[in-house]
Amino acid sequence: MILGKVWGFIPISMELKSKLEEIFPRQPDARKKAFKKLGLKTVEDLLYYFPSRYGDTTELKNIKDLQVGDKPIIYAKIKSIKSGKGYVKKITMTEAVLEDATGTIQAVWFRQPYIAKMLNEGSFGKFQGTVSERNGKLYIANPEHRHINDIPLGTGDSLFNKENTDHFIYPVYPESNGISSKWIYHTVNKIFSSGLLDEIEDPIPQEILKKYKLPSIKTSLIWIHTPKKESDALSARKRFAFEEVFFIQLLRQKQKTEYQNNPSFKIQKTKEEVEKFINRFPFKLTPAQEKSINQILKDFQSNHAMSRLLEGDVGSGKTAVAATTVYAVATTKPNGENVGNLQTAYMAPTEILAKQLFESFIQYFSHLPINVGLITSNGCRKFPSKTNPDSWTDISRSQLLKWVGNGEIPILIGTHSLIQKTVKFKNLAYVIIDEQHRFGTNQRRKMANKEQNDETTEKNRVPHLLSMSATPIPRTLALTIYGDLDLTLLDQMPTGRKPIITEIVTPDKREKTYDFIKKELESGRQLYIICPRIDEPDPDKAKALRVKSVKAEAKRLKEEIFPNYEIDILHSKLKPTEKDDVMQDFLENKTNILVATSVVEVGVNVPNATMIIIEGAERFGLAQLHQLRGRIIRSNHQAYCFVFSDTKTKQTLERLKALKNAKNGFELAEFDLNLRGSGELSGKKQWGISDIGMEAIRNIKMVEAARTEAQEIIKKDFKLKNYPVIKNKLGNVEVHFE
Numbered sequence: 180m181i182l183g184k185v186w187g188f189i190p191i192s193m194e195l196k197s198k199l200e201e202i203f204p205r206q207p208d209a210r211k212k213a214f215k216k217l218g219l220k221t222v223e224d225l226l227y228y229f230p231s232r233y234g235d236t237t238e239l240k241n242i243k244d245l246q247v248g249d250k251p252i253i254y255a256k257i258k259s260i261k262s263g264k265g266y267v268k269k270i271t272m273t274e275a276v277l278e279d280a281t282g283t284i285q286a287v288w289f290r291q292p293y294i295a296k297m298l299n300e301g302s303f304g305k306f307q308g309t310v311s312e313r314n315g316k317l318y319i320a321n322p323e324h325r326h327i328n329d330i331p332l333g334t335g336d337s338l339f340n341k342e343n344t345d346h347f348i349y350p351v352y353p354e355s356n357g358i359s360s361k362w363i364y365h366t367v368n369k370i371f372s373s374g375l376l377d378e379i380e381d382p383i384p385q386e387i388l389k390k391y392k393l394p395s396i397k398t399s400l401i402w403i404h405t406p407k408k409e410s411d412a413l414s415a416r417k418r419f420a421f422e423e424v425f426f427i428q429l430l431r432q433k434q435k436t437e438y439q440n441n442p443s444f445k446i447q448k449t450k451e452e453v454e455k456f457i458n459r460f461p462f463k464l465t466p467a468q469e470k471s472i473n474q475i476l477k478d479f480q481s482n483h484a485m486s487r488l489l490e491g492d493v494g495s496g497k498t499a500v501a502a503t504t505v506y507a508v509a510t511t512k513p514n515g516e517n518v519g520n521l522q523t524a525y526m527a528p529t530e531i532l533a534k535q536l537f538e539s540f541i542q543y544f545s546h547l548p549i550n551v552g553l554i555t556s557n558g559c560r561k562f563p564s565k566t567n568p569d570s571w572t573d574i575s576r577s578q579l580l581k582w583v584g585n586g587e588i589p590i591l592i593g594t595h596s597l598i599q600k601t602v603k604f605k606n607l608a609y610v611i612i613d614e615q616h617r618f619g620t621n622q623r624r625k626m627a628n629k630e631q632n633d634e635t636t637e638k639n640r641v642p643h644l645l646s647m648s649a650t651p652i653p654r655t656l657a658l659t660i661y662g663d664l665d666l667t668l669l670d671q672m673p674t675g676r677k678p679i680i681t682e683i684v685t686p687d688k689r690e691k692t693y694d695f696i697k698k699e700l701e702s703g704r705q706l707y708i709i710c711p712r713i714d715e716p717d718p719d720k721a722k723a724l725r726v727k728s729v730k731a732e733a734k735r736l737k738e739e740i741f742p743n744y745e746i747d748i749l750h751s752k753l754k755p756t757e758k759d760d761v762m763q764d765f766l767e768n769k770t771n772i773l774v775a776t777s778v779v780e781v782g783v784n785v786p787n788a789t790m791i792i793i794e795g796a797e798r799f800g801l802a803q804l805h806q807l808r809g810r811i812i813r814s815n816h817q818a819y820c821f822v823f824s825d826t827k828t829k830q831t832l833e834r835l836k837a838l839k840n841a842k843n844g845f846e847l848a849e850f851d852l853n854l855r856g857s858g859e860l861s862g863k864k865q866w867g868i869s870d871i872g873m874e875a876i877r878n879i880k881m882v883e884a885a886r887t888e889a890q891e892i893i894k895k896d897f898k899l900k901n902y903p904v905i906k907n908k909l910g911n912v913e914v915h916f917e
């Protein structure tokens with residue numbers, strides 16, 4: 180703790196955990212709001228709030244110093260602004276005069292009529308653009324601009340205290356209304372001069388810093404916030420990137436060891452038994468499916484809990500792997516008993532998907548004396564029905580819970596309703612989480628740690644855990660965020676599937692594409708159309724947003740494009756029973772075209788639907804687009820994905836092109852990762868990893884090093900007795916990942 184340092188006239192004491200509002204009282208409201216928005220509570224948070232990039236003072240210019248060909252940043256007041264048509268080419272032109280303390284220059288924007296509405300006379304802005312010359316006069320053409328409230332003090336000569344050097348790099352932080360880079364920079368400097376840095380214990384052990392030549396925490400903090408040269412900033416970033424991944428790994432390795440050390444249920448099935456089940460599938464398993472099944476069955480044979488991630492592209496056949504392994508569990512008797520079955524809970528993210536799985540499982544298990552249950556927030560079902568053994572029946576929730584509790588229902592499929600405390604199993608031996616990325620870490624953990632009802636069950640016994648995901652993510656990322664799971668890849672598609680044809684359709688090709696689709700519809704195929712929104716009640720806004728909505732688009736298509744076909748809509752605002760009916764009709768080919776929001780993203784299986792149109796594709800992430808497209812690789816008919824987009828931005832076009840060309844989801848994921856790298860840093864976390872952490876994810880060597888070191892530490896000192904700093908930090912780190 181630092182006592183008695185004098186800032187201004189207020190003696191203060193400061194620690195890493197000190198609240199910012201106590202250390203820096205009397206902040207304007209906007210800043211307090213910004214603290215909240217950016218998640219900055221303590222001094223430590225601020226020290227760990229890193230620049231997203233560094234500017235170079237050589238880019239920052241006074242207007243009087245500008246020369247043709249420069250691409251400077253200038254801070255200026257808008258002295259005047261007007262727009263009109265150019266004399267020669269009749270294009271819209273907006274002209275402004277920019278002024279700083281040293282002079283004025285003209286700025287010209289072509290074909291951007293809205294600029295004049297965004298910039299007001301007398302307001303301030305930050306401008307960057309190339310300086311050109313016309314008739315002997317300098318001007319800046321199409322400068323990028325950002326509104327600022329005031330011209331920064333001493334712009335051009337002492338913005339960030341240049342310390343008498345001509346060349347100086349300054350930090351640029353992800354800003355928010357109320358917090359500027361300049362404020363952060365000066366505040367961090369104050370914290371530095373308080374002497375607090377000397378008190379910080381390095382969370383990375385010395386020997387690891389040495390081994391990988393990483394700078395100490397103190398040096399790194401100084402270098403990342405106030406670098407003298409670029410290489411210092413880079414070293415510091417590298418260290419923090421390593422630190423972030425190292426701590427994620429420590430946490431995950433700890434969780435993994437914790438889970439896998441638990442006693443579990445031993446399940447031993449002979450190959451012949453399992454094959455009998457497999458032989459009933461209407462297809463031959465792919466080698467990848469066989470390999471996955473064998474791996475899981477092998478895990479089952481040990482006394483310890485499995486925790487495995489099965490990752491496979493959409494349509495790679497994860498359900499068959501799940502069903503076969505469920506079979507092994509459901510036909511095993513509880514320990515030491517000669518009746519009964521071990522139980523499985525199979526959780527899916529949506530009701531539609533849960534119901535579809537329930538139907539599939541009925542087909543797979545109907546020849547066996549095994550009951551299958553379904554639980555969602557809208558009701559429960561059981562197969563077989565007492566009165567009609569070939570079909571399921573609705574049952575009350577209390578009845579279902581009773582049968583699950585006494586073990587009479589060995590297989591329970593459901594949505595997140597499964598997590599609820601009231602759902603108690605007798606002998607829960609296996610938990611499957613489908614489309615696992617749709618659940619939070621917490622939900623997954625709750626499911627795996629479900630209480631067992633049976634007093635005879637050995638204490639601390641936990642179920643085997645299988646997470647399944649179709650979101651292909653790069654290996655480095657999988658090793659990091661799912662470091663607590665063993666990884667199995669389902670990297671083969673069932674044979675006979677034709678690769679999907681993906682076309683990017685620009686507005687001029689729309690009509691032709693509809694014509695093509697009509698032919699396919701005529702031969703009996705079905706079509707999904709995905710729109711970004713459900714509804715846009717305000718017609719003016721709809722026009723402004725130019726985003727297709729499900730309701731309006733369905734109406735338009737029926738009236739103008741596909742009058743001869745049945746069109747239905749599906750979105751999250753429909754009641755569950757309505758959703759069911761819509762899906763059922765589509766499945767039975769009573770409707771030909773389904774206009775939907777991205778609710779169909781997950782798992783829904785309609786083999787005859789071989790076409791998908793995605794409207795407003797630029798609004799979806801690559802992974803999501805890939806998942807949407809996955810809805811149609813379900814049969815042997817040629818499938819088509821039409822990505823409708825009127826985008827002109829280079830980055831979006833590149834992304835869509837990647838979607839067209841990627842051979843599989845994994846390739847796409849690597850592309851996405853690299854693109855993110857070059858793209859704008861957002862200051863937002865993805866997958867619970869900060870921008871700086873993502874820098875590590877792009878570096879397989881760094882991820883492997885962090886993983887190895889973390890494994891080593893957890894292996895030799897699981898309780899972290901010799902690593903108090905790590906232990907302390909891990910105690911707090913959890914919140915960052917949820």
Ligand code: ADP
Pocket residue numbers: 462463464465468491492493494495496497498499649673674782784786813
């Ligand atoms: P996902 O991995 O996306 O969950 P599913 O398990 O839903 O995929 O399988 C997609 C479709 O492929 C289903 O209709 C399923 O019956 C079928 N399928 C699964 N495995 C095979 C296989 N080995 N050969 C042919 N079809 C298969």
Ligand code: MG
Pocket residue numbers: 497498613782
């Ligand atoms: Mg699936």
